[in-house]
Amino acid sequence: xxxxxxxxxxxxxxxxxxxxxxxxxxxxxxxxxxxxxxxxxxxxxxxxxxxxxxxxxxxxxxxxxxxxxxxxxxxxxxxxxxxxxxxxxxxxxxxxxxxxxxxxxxxxxxxxxxxxxxxxxxxxxxxxxxxxxxxxxxxxxxxxxxxxxxxxxxxxxxxxxxxxxxxxxxxxxxxxxxxxxxxxxxxxxxxxxxxxxxxxxxxxxxxxxxxxxxxxxxxxxxxxxxxxxxxxxxxxxxx
Amino acid sequence: xxxxxxxxxxxxxxxxxxxxxxxxxxxxxxxxxxxxxxxxxxxxxxxxxxxxxxxxxxxxxxxxxxxxxxxxxxxxxxxxxxxxxxxxxxxxxxxxxxxxxxxxxxxxxxxxxxxxxxxxxxxxxxxxxxxxxxxxxxxxxxxxxxxxxxxxxxxxxxxxxxxxxxxxxxxxxxxxxxxxxxxxxxxxxxxxxxxxxxxxxxxxxxxxxxxxxxxxxxxxxxxxxxxxxxxxxxxxxxxxxxxxxxxxxxxxxxxxxxxxxxxxxxxxxxxxxxxxxxxxxxxxxxxxxxxxxxxxxxxxxxx
Numbered sequence: 001x002x003x004x005x006x007x008x009x010x011x012x013x014x015x016x017x018x019x020x021x022x023x024x025x026x027x028x029x030x031x032x033x034x035x036x037x038x039x040x041x042x043x044x045x046x047x048x049x050x051x052x053x054x055x056x057x058x059x060x061x062x063x064x065x066x067x068x069x070x071x072x073x074x075x076x077x078x079x080x081x082x083x084x085x086x087x088x089x090x091x092x093x094x095x096x097x098x099x100x101x102x103x104x105x106x107x108x109x110x111x112x113x114x115x116x117x118x119x120x121x122x123x124x125x126x127x128x129x130x131x132x133x134x135x136x137x138x139x140x141x142x143x144x145x146x147x148x149x150x151x152x153x154x155x156x157x158x159x160x161x162x163x164x165x166x167x168x169x170x171x172x173x174x175x176x177x178x179x180x181x182x183x184x185x186x187x188x189x190x191x192x193x194x195x196x197x198x199x200x201x202x203x204x205x206x207x208x209x210x211x212x213x214x215x216x217x218x219x220x221x222x223x224x225x226x227x228x229x230x231x232x233x234x235x236x237x238x239x
Numbered sequence: 240x241x242x243x244x245x246x247x248x249x250x251x252x253x254x255x256x257x258x259x260x261x262x263x264x265x266x267x268x269x270x271x272x273x274x275x276x277x278x279x280x281x282x283x284x285x286x287x288x289x290x291x292x293x294x295x296x297x298x299x300x301x302x303x304x305x306x307x308x309x310x311x312x313x314x315x316x317x318x319x320x321x322x323x324x325x326x327x328x329x330x331x332x333x334x335x336x337x338x339x340x341x342x343x344x345x346x347x348x349x350x351x352x353x354x355x356x357x358x359x360x361x362x363x364x365x366x367x368x369x370x371x372x373x374x375x376x377x378x379x380x381x382x383x384x385x386x387x388x389x390x391x392x393x394x395x396x397x398x399x400x401x402x403x404x405x406x407x408x409x410x411x412x413x414x415x416x417x418x419x420x421x422x423x424x425x426x427x428x429x430x431x432x433x434x435x436x437x438x439x440x441x442x443x444x445x446x447x448x449x450x451x452x453x454x455x456x457x458x459x460x461x462x463x464x465x466x467x468x469x470x471x472x473x474x475x476x477x478x479x480x481x482x483x484x485x486x487x488x489x490x491x492x493x494x495x496x497x498x499x500x501x502x503x504x505x506x507x508x509x510x511x512x513x514x515x516x517x518x519x520x521x522x523x524x525x526x527x528x529x530x531x532x533x534x535x536x537x538x539x540x541x542x
Contacts, residue, residue, distance in 0.1 A: 005339040009325060016327045079323035084380065086290065087317045088340040089309050231307055235290040235319075 006085060006098040010072050014106055019071050026060045027114030034118040045129060048122035049201040052115060052133040058186055061111040061137050062144055062166030068106040069148025070158035072099040078156060083235060093227035100223055103145035112137035132197035140189035143215050146222040153226040181205040188215050241301055241314065241387035241419045242266050243287060248296035250282055257282040259443040265421050269414035271434030272423040279443040280423040281320065284392045288317050300388060316381030320392035322373065326366035330357055330376045333365055337380040351379040355409065371402030389413060391422040395429050407433050462486065463504050468496045468524035469515065478514045496524065
């Protein structure tokens, strides 16, 4: 199911180009803001939770997910170099699964790790807030990577659609329409975070059982479907 | 023996028919797929390589379906027309990756690089390669698993004459070894120099198939049209029409020229200057009026 060569090619494509700069910029911004907030406000649990929830989980994780998820396959399909993977006796689901693992790992490293560091800077992990949001970032990394990898497989405009989902649906729509929150990766991961932190600082609109089921279903379905789409991927000629 | 069978294959994109009911058999040796730009060659090659589903019909390799059959790639090597190829890798890294994806190691990769004579630049990044070098590294990646069928889409595009000759030698060798090699081209001379057998595709249809010499003869024997201006058009016309190599002459008053249709190309080109000299006529313009590839192809379709 996992091919080390596909993984190596994907890592190098993801981390080698300008994408790496964008991947690094957001976490850096989060940490810089955390240092400033800590210096101005001091260690405050509510502030830490607001910043980690609003900036890290609601904005940074999905954007990193979009870049890593779509970037793991989209550019190869766009420029046609995916032909070198497809013209091999490799099961298509193996290609997708391997790219998913890479996308998850990259999203986790560039989103969960900075979240943890920012959490410790903000309030030294008081009330388990840093750990709770880090767990949420880890969990949502998986679902985002799967969703955006699928998007990268089926659409040439994956980055745009991905950003629209991440910023409009998750952030804006979710805060206006209650129902939209049930269908939000962010809320599902918050349900897991709530379990870790306890208390009322980290809350979710979705119960933990529902959140867990939805997370698993979305990840598995998206991965399966991406594998199917890759099996019948059509490479258009130059004509 | 590897035989690629294309059986009543059509492919359309929306309302546009790119490939129209083509049946052909590609056997061992070098086959040229010839046709003008936009004739459907790439569409056809994409279907042969399993990257595009035929709308109707089937493509099989020794009886096995090509579309949605990953295992078939153990036998197929593909050199795509598109340039993109993991430019951030070195040539060696790229070919090694291709070998690994076939379950092979660095040794197979090294052999393939040696075959295409790219060892000298194997440690440079692909992004620094010239067009010809890229083409050769693509070849190495296609050869790494010693495939019995090699598909190449416009492999000579943008190559300089020396690189072209090297690649031709290599493909000829592959054909001599008994591999089935198919390459597409829109340039007659390329196909003529390399292919033993050609398939001609025009406007999505299969226009001709067979030995290139036969088809080449069809091409050179076709009626040629010339526009000729001289110091005495009518005298020249009278002298030329007496010879069987000329089948018709029109005096174009508006252009102030003769429109000549020649049926025997070789004989006519020798006759024209001789007749002019014998009659003391000066030739001012001699230009072929239908040398475009499209006219050659449309003649072939009609034949």
